[in-house]
Structures are given as C-alpha cells and as structure tokens.
Amino acid sequence: MHTIDYKQSQLLKTFCTDTGKILSRRITGACAKHQRQITRAIKINRNLAIMPYKG
Template structure:
C-alpha cells in the first residue's frame, strides 16, 4: 500500500516565490516562525531554495519577524 502524496501548497514549477509576497511566505512558516521542511510543503529543491532566500530577505527588510513569540 503506497501513500499518496498530496500537494500541500498549490505552487507550479513556473511560479517564482518573491520576498514581497508576505502572505504566501507566512503560509510556509510554522507558528514559531521557522521555515517548514521540503517534506511537509512538497516543494522542489529549486522552489525550497527560493523560499528560504525570500524568507531571509523579507526578515532582513522587516517584512517578516525573525521569531514569533507564543504569548500565554
């Protein structure tokens, strides 16, 4: 019995991930602000590299927070 992989995020191979698309970038972050793994997002290696570069660039420009604090 094989497990069917489902596309967690609907991004085609021609779509580029840009640092200005903050709403898309937030969907690839965990609740603590860490970048989700390739296994959980089902991205290609090229897309995962674009994603991490875009998230780091957006963090540097203060479009995204470095750490999202969990308030009690």
C-alpha cells in the same frame, strides 16, 4: 508554482510555522529548487523587517 518574491509576505507565511521556523521540503512538498527560492525569499523578507524572525 508561482514565482517566489520576497515582497509576498502572505505567501511566505504559509511556509513558516507559528514560531517562525521555515518548514522543510517534506512538509511543504516543494522541490529542491523551489525550497531554496522560498528560503532565500523568507530570509530577505526578515532582513527587511517585513516579516518577524519569531512568530
């Protein structure tokens, strides 16, 4: 897996549903460490208004 960065909105959108919810580990196939990084990056991305809270 590549380094997860909050500025990569296109990559982070693949880990969200159409309604904006973050997909679970079972669906994404990420390990616990990477899932935490993904979640943290998505939340930062939302706070900076790069990505919407809802789809």
